[in-house]
Amino acid sequence: MKRQDYISWDEYFMGIALLSAMRSKDNNSQVGACIVSPENKILSLGYNGMPIGCNDDDMPWEREGSDLDTKYMYVCHSELNAILNSPNHDLRGSRMYVTLFPCNECAKAIIQSGIKELIYLSDKYHDTHASIASRRMFNMTGVKYRAYQPTGREIKLDV
Numbered sequence: 533m534k535r536q537d538y539i540s541w542d543e544y545f546m547g548i549a550l551l552s553a554m555r556s557k558d559n560n561s562q563v564g565a566c567i568v569s570p571e572n573k574i575l576s577l578g579y580n581g582m583p584i585g586c587n588d589d590d591m592p593w594e595r596e597g598s599d600l601d602t603k604y605m606y607v608c609h610s611e612l613n614a615i616l617n618s619p620n621h622d623l624r625g626s627r628m629y630v631t632l633f634p635c636n637e638c639a640k641a642i643i644q645s646g647i648k649e650l651i652y653l654s655d656k657y658h659d660t661h662a663s664i665a666s667r668r669m670f671n672m673t674g675v676k677y678r679a680y681q682p683t684g685r686e687i688k689l690d691v
């Protein structure tokens with residue numbers, strides 16, 4: 533009989549999204565994304581970070597202050613990074629695992645790239661206009677979205 537204690541596809545890909553998030557330099561929100569084909573092959577990964585060539589040590593990571601001195605002006609969201617990192621750029625019909633529900637800007641990129649399903653972990657900005665706008669666009673365009681169902685399984689990495 534086959535082994536029964538294996539992790540599901542959802543646990544596998546959300547786990548990889550969480551691992552990707554651990555690369556983030558953001559001290560408040562670490563976000564990771566994993567894009568997967570209908571055949572369950574990983575197409576791309578991303579996490580929130582500064583654009584390539586912008587030195588992490590020279591960029592602001594603050595949340596407050598004058599616009600130009602906050603991270604928001606510069607940081608590239610995990611979802612956009614995952615979309616832009618995909619080698620062949622054909623994401624039609626794929627699904628995205630992301631550790632935080634996407635903002636409206638990422639929602640636009642998700643829709644335009646043909647991603648058809650979104651599985652998210654945290655929804656901590658559920659009531660913000662950005663999240664409301666994302667849901668509005670997903671509903672209109674038929675992009676399915678669902679909250680990841682935690683299994684309670686602890687996955688420990690000791691490397």
Ligand SMILES: O=c1[nH]c(=O)n([C@H]2C[C@H](O)[C@@H](COP(=O)(O)O)O2)cc1CO
Binds near residue numbers: 579610638657
């Ligand atoms: O969908 C998202 N994807 C994503 O990568 N981010 C990033 C941008 C910032 O680095 C951080 C949000 O910062 P904060 O939670 O401190 O406002 O998370 C934020 C969102 C949603 O706000």
Ligand SMILES: [Zn+2]
Binds near residue numbers: 609611634636638639
């Ligand atoms: Zn975003």
